[in-house]
Amino acid sequence: MTDRVVDLNALAEISGRMNLRKPNQQAVYSIATALYAYYNQERGEPPMESLVVSATGVGKTYILAATIEYMARVEGIRNFAVITPGRTILNKTVANFTPGHPKSMLHIMETAPVVITADNFDSPAMRAAMDDPMQVKLYIFTVQSLTKPTTQLGRRTHEFREGLGEAFYEHLHGLDDLFIFADEHHCYFSPAFSRTIRELEPYALIGLTATPHPNTRDEDMIFKYPLSAAVAEKLVKTPVIVGRRDDRRDPYTQLTDGARLLELKARAISIWCSAHQLQPIHPVMLVVAQSINEANEYAQYMESTTFMDGRFAGAILTVHSNAPDDALEKLETVEEPNSPIRIIISVGMLKEGWDVKNVYVLASMRASVSDILTEQTLGRGLRLPFGQYTGEEMLDTLEVLAHERYDDLLRRTGLMNEQLRDHRVQMLVHRDESGNTVVRRDESQGPLPDQPWQAQRPVADIPERAKESEHAWDTSPSGETTTNETTDTKGSGSYSKGSGFAIVDTDTRLEESQRIVETVRDMQPNPSLPRIELPVVKMIPVPVPFSLADITDVEPFRALGRNLARDPEETLRRKRVEATIEIDTSGLRHTKVLIRDAAETVYVQPSFLPSEDIADELVSAVVHCEAVVERESEIRSARRLVDEMMDAMGGSAVTVLSAYLETAKAKLVQLVTKEASRLARPPMENTTVRVRPFMPVRQTRLDATEDKYGAFEKGRAYAGWRKSLYEQVWFDSSPERDMANLLDESQDIVAWVRLHTNDLPILWSGEDLRRYNPDFIAIDTDNIHWIVEVKADRDMQASEVRAKMEAAKRWANHASDSKHVSVRWRYLLASEDTLRNAHGSWRNVLALA
CATH class of the missing domain: 3.40.50.300 (P-loop containing nucleotide triphosphate hydrolases)
Known part of the structure; x- marks a missing residue:
């Protein structure tokens, strides 16, 4: 198993691809860090036993699937098992990992585990899978089939099988990387279960539950996310x-x-x-x-x-x-x-x-x-x-x-408060005074911290305002x-x-x-205002994948080698490496590695590593980079770039890299990511355009006011408009309402509409088919149809905002150039500062935006 604490790049990629909620990301992070602490700090013997407690409805299945993804990818584990308390949960778990099932998780997983159960383990296909050291296996069994050899299912798993050459239970016992999940862990507090699992001698035993057993020790919980927090x-x-x-x-x-x-x-x-x-x-x-x-x-x-x-x-x-x-x-x-x-x-x-x-x-x-x-x-x-x-x-x-x-x-509110209120538990990594990596268990009432690897992605195509909606009965973050x-x-x-x-x-x-x-009643578009004929621009992305073979100029990699070689001091400068996922204007997701000096400098006598081991570590860092698709050809290309870097370092390569290997890996990943962004092209698009009248039916809201300039309240409907297609409009932010007021009062605007989700979805990320929903459509006196987006000043330079802007501009160009469209479409991105300085003038907005 690897000696690193957590592979942040891998965890960020998995979190983004699987759309993990923040507590589920933190749960996987806690499992990985607890595993490191047990085997590297405590020098424990198998199994590592821990419990993950996550409130019902938050996504315990996602924790399980993401942990399999991470452990298979980073730790090389090939044998996983899920133990369930009964047949109902067993069938549900099998469905979660069955291709084509409506509840299958496999479409968001790169790992495709072969599911082996008490019903099929004796088949030739399953025996072949069990004999394949590279195949990821997922054994799913009820606790009764493993702990009760007197039952029919129990006998099947404990009796000698000619095809296996041993009993199935003995086969599991012989696996040195068996990673067991005990689903609904609170059901297993019995000596028989403990004895059966310990006799298997698994590498790890992770309990999953929403309601821990009363006899659970606090120190056994490595992660806890209570219902009150959810x-x-x-x-x-x-x-x-x-x-x-x-x-x-x-x-x-x-x-x-x-x-x-x-x-x-x-x-x-x-x-x-x-x-x-x-x-x-x-x-x-x-x-x-x-x-x-x-x-x-x-x-x-x-x-x-x-x-x-x-x-x-x-x-x-x-x-x-x-x-x-x-x-x-x-x-x-x-x-x-x-x-x-x-x-x-x-x-x-x-x-x-x-x-x-x-x-x-x-x-x-x-x-x-x-x-x-x-x-x-x-x-x-x-x-x-x-x-x-x-x-x-x-x-x-x-x-x-x-x-x-x-x-x-x-009268019982206080008692019920105590029943639901609970603390959180998570595993955190820090450095002690000597610069050593230490994993510690943290308990708090506060919110989960944002991790540097956290991926920010939308959950579903529902109104933007719902993502941060105010609720009548919110509790505090704690x-x-x-x-x-x-x-x-x-x-x-x-x-x-x-x-x-x-x-x-x-x-x-x-x-x-x-x-x-x-x-609530229906709202129809105002018939006295111009009708919007909305182009339907269908963009079908044709991805253009990046490959390390696309890098023909190796000079940046040789320059990196020379820069690393310039510091010959035997000083291992402690670094804090942070990784974030960013999206550039082409829609490409990539890892950004931030390397900062830590507080202390630690002087050490260098311990030299073999040159080949150093090269292997660097190659591994490159092929696991966010921008690289892991395949054999990419490994060879990565080796070529690593060789160029090390060759440029000359005779000091082994000395320097032995002391600065993590720094070198981070800088190398940063360079590869930069090259991938530079060389990547936006997804090619096969585009078709048709036109439909924009006439969606809205519903009025109970909470409405005509005070359009008073204190802003998110979710409240505002009325009294002259040029809006609908009598009531609601907004995500105060700047959006400011833009609506400006549009409604400007002499240069004849009509406008606040867009809802799916009114005008614009494909902006071809990689995962994400769509962007703009804020407004406005028609000016020259009959130009403007797509208008309002953003906070702090967000104007965000890579995602810029990528969406470019996508909307491409949409406008496709629409305007179509023979089916008789008007011109344009896009405008306005900031809070633009609105403040426009003094209510649309022309000023155009000049400043």
Whole structure:
């Protein structure tokens, strides 16, 4: 295994390609650093055992897949195993790594592990894969198949197999790089499991769970991301606990309240999806019954015409041990558009392994809300169906129907705060006073720090304002509640905020939800203003890959060698190496390595490394560079460039590089990345253009004002426009509103429109088909159609902003040059400073932008 702490370049590339959320990036980082600390600092013996705790809905499967990617790529591990507590999670995990499955992760992974299970390990194909030392294998088994040789599955894994020449369990025992993940780790606190796993002597055993077992030691957790943090950072829905003010606590009233909220949620989702041209989803209610008899009683009641006038007849699914065989099959399809299921009644079967995103109402019958908040039942409804917050409160919240009265819930707010509030844990790397690399375990209440390798990429094509949306019940970044006092936040009733949740009475919640969906109405474009004929420019990217063979001028590499050789002192200057992912104007993602002097200088006697080992290290750094596609031809080209650099260093190459190898690697990667950016060409595009009228239907918002110059409030609709195509407009930032005011009042502008996501998507990164959504279209008195983007001053020189600008200019050129388009299109990028100095004049904006 490698002796480096973390390969930041590899981790950044994996994080970007797999679109990892920040806590999931940090989890993989913590696993890698903990592994280094155990084997390099503590000199431990296998296995290295640790636990990763991540709140339900944040993406535990992504942590698993990304760790496989990293360990296979950086550490050369070829044998991974996932142990599951039962068949349900086993089937889910197999699906995650099955090509073509709707829930497969393989399309964002470079590693293509062969999945081996208790059902197929004895086949000739699997035996061939197990014998291939280069093939990455992923063994997926239930804990029972490994720990219980008395069962049929257990006998299959423990008995001698002629094709293997040994029992399968013994085959696993003989692997010196077996990396085991114990999924739902809290289920395995038994001597039998511990004994079985330890006898395998794996290289590493990483537990994954959202709810650690009460007997878990704090020091065993190398990463912990609690639910309160996930809610505060908008990675899961905000739970809204709904309790009645009156004494009606019978289950039928609770079910009716839940169904009414579900219908209002469905209406709000339909309106929002229609406005943003997205496929609508069907929200469902999950009812957790206490017994099979109770579940059947509820199902019979809700199927009848007595319940909600029969609107849910045929839409009820009951899941328990006595349910029909097809119940579980129907359960797996509840997210599909044609699924008729709207209410699911379960008896303790959906705590783990059922991961859907369209649960919007949760009713745990007769259970205390404290139990709901701390058990995994809550996690079934927390996942975000659109990938991130939409900015619409009804779409970003989970209704949790409480059996307790509202007043009782308020009195227990403090207790529930303590149940949800928790600290974070992560592994960090630092240097001690002697300059040695040290890994330490860090606990804090604060937000996760941005790592230098963190990749910034959008999650989904949903409104830009949702990415930093203000929410009615936000908690602070630390997961602490901003207030514990009862507040009237919506004007029609009492709400109380907690540490990652809100409490509201049933009547207020229903009235507020009803008011939202009834007040919203359709907005059509203003017929008195010019109609926009929008070109549809279809750009199909044809990538032009970069190769190290494209580097024909080796002088920069020889110059680097000469520069490195100029410092003959036997002084190993400590360096802090930082790596960030940047995107240049051609859309190419690349690694930027920043090398800074550390605080101290350490004097050492040089220890010489073999010349060939030095060259191998340098070649490895180059071929793992972000801009290089790792293949055999690139390794040969990298060797050519390394040889040129070392040749230019002359006789001092071994001496200098033995002392400065990490610095040399960083500088070499920096140079290769620079050359890749210089030599790369933008993706070639096969372009077609057609024209369609721009007439999307918008929906009005409840929170609206005509005060267009007052204090800016993100997400609020502003009205009273003269030249806007729509009567209400909302913005992501105050400068965007300033631009709208300027456009509306300028004598040089005849019409304008604030664009929404997918109104005008412009392909700007051919590498991964990312699209850019501009802010405005404005038509001037010369009938020039302007695409307008407003940015903060600090962002104007950002590589991503410049790349999007170039893409929009190319779009405008294609549109204007088309025979199907009769007007001229142009692009304008304006800063805050431009707006301040324009003094309300469009002509000044054109002069200054």
